Amino acid sequence: xxxxxxxxxxxxxxxxxxxxxxxxxxFRTTFGTVEVQLYDTEKPATTDNFKRLVKSGAYQNTFxxxxxxxxxAQGGSYSALSQSSTNLFAPDWLERxxxxxFGAITNEHGVGPxxxxxxxxxxxxxxxxxxxxxxxxxxxxxxxxxTNLDSQNGGFTVFGRVIRDTNNxxxxxxxxxxxxxxxxxxxxYPTNTEAADLYSTLPVNYPGxxxxxxxxxxxxxxxxxxxxxxxxxxxxxxxxxxxxxKTNTLEYTITMxxxxxxxxxxxxxxxxxxxxxxxxxxxxxxRVRVDY
Numbered sequence: 148x149x150x151x152x153x154x155x156x157x158x159x160x161x162x163x164x165x166x167x168x169x170x171x172x173x174f175r176t177t178f179g180t181v182e183v184q185l186y187d188t189e190k191p192a193t194t195d196n197f198k199r200l201v202k203s204g205a206y207q208n209t210f211x212x213x214x215x216x217x218x219x220a221q222g223g224s225y226s227a228l229s230q231s232s233t234n235l236f237a238p239d240w241l242e243r244x245x246x247x248x249f250g251a252i253t254n255e256h257g258v259g260p261x262x263x264x265x266x267x268x269x270x271x272x273x274x275x276x277x278x279x280x281x282x283x284x285x286x287x288x289x290x291x292x293x294t295n296l297d298s299q300n301g302g303f304t305v306f307g308r309v310i311r312d313t314n315n316x317x318x319x320x321x322x323x324x325x326x327x328x329x330x331x332x333x334x335x336y337p338t339n340t341e342a343a344d345l346y347s348t349l350p351v352n353y354p355g356x357x358x359x360x361x362x363x364x365x366x367x368x369x370x371x372x373x374x375x376x377x378x379x380x381x382x383x384x385x386x387x388x389x390x391x392x393k394t395n396t397l398e399y400t401i402t403m404x405x406x407x408x409x410x411x412x413x414x415x416x417x418x419x420x421x422x423x424x425x426x427x428x429x430x431x432x433x434r435v436r437v438d439y
Contacts, residue, residue, distance in 0.1 A: 175368040179314025183307040189259045193306040196252045201371045205247050210364040214350035216321045221286035232361035238339050242361055248282035256302030264288050264296035267309040289321050326356040383424040387435050389415035394438040397422050399431040
């Protein structure tokens, strides 16, 4: 976690995605989509861990749990059982889950080229006083935080940068304030440790200051764009780099929040595999879920 003083798989593709030198990831919210280029070569352990989490589906129903305008928007640590639940977000946080990790990774801030925590970059969160504790949590830098975050706790590893921000999502984060898109759960639960340590700057999807329900949380759907879309006999041909020896399930959705439906499953050999979508629907988003 970032200190207070500074206070899955989801492989998704749209038609003919642009080519970038690093992996392309979408962070989709109800307010817009942030597209991020990962530094696969520059920070290999960090990006491999992040992509493995995405591919495994670990980030399903994850939400931004900490928002400090002009500083960071942090998520990837917690999830909800349902995005549509009308139950109160409250202790004992019974409908909240912890994002499963593959273990802590070695801090790569000082490995390879120097990548600074500047505005529009994404970095891994970690436990205070432990440089090698990053696991699932991430944060977007909403300002130039290089002075603090490039040196504190061994430096926070930047592993990607925003290359497109539809509807100015990061700007939307920066425009929120206490009582207007941000609530302090300590107001309702002043003696609860998690309310104080985790949810004192909780972003929500409404203006005003009242108790949030689970459906008021700011959910993020994370997808790795590693799918190629072509056509054969007028039908979509979906191909991807298979995770060999694991069940790869091709799914699609036409809604947001996504309601994924399976097209087919296989346990492939190494290499790329392809699947024809016989529906011919040009408005579908696709992902491949890998069961680890």
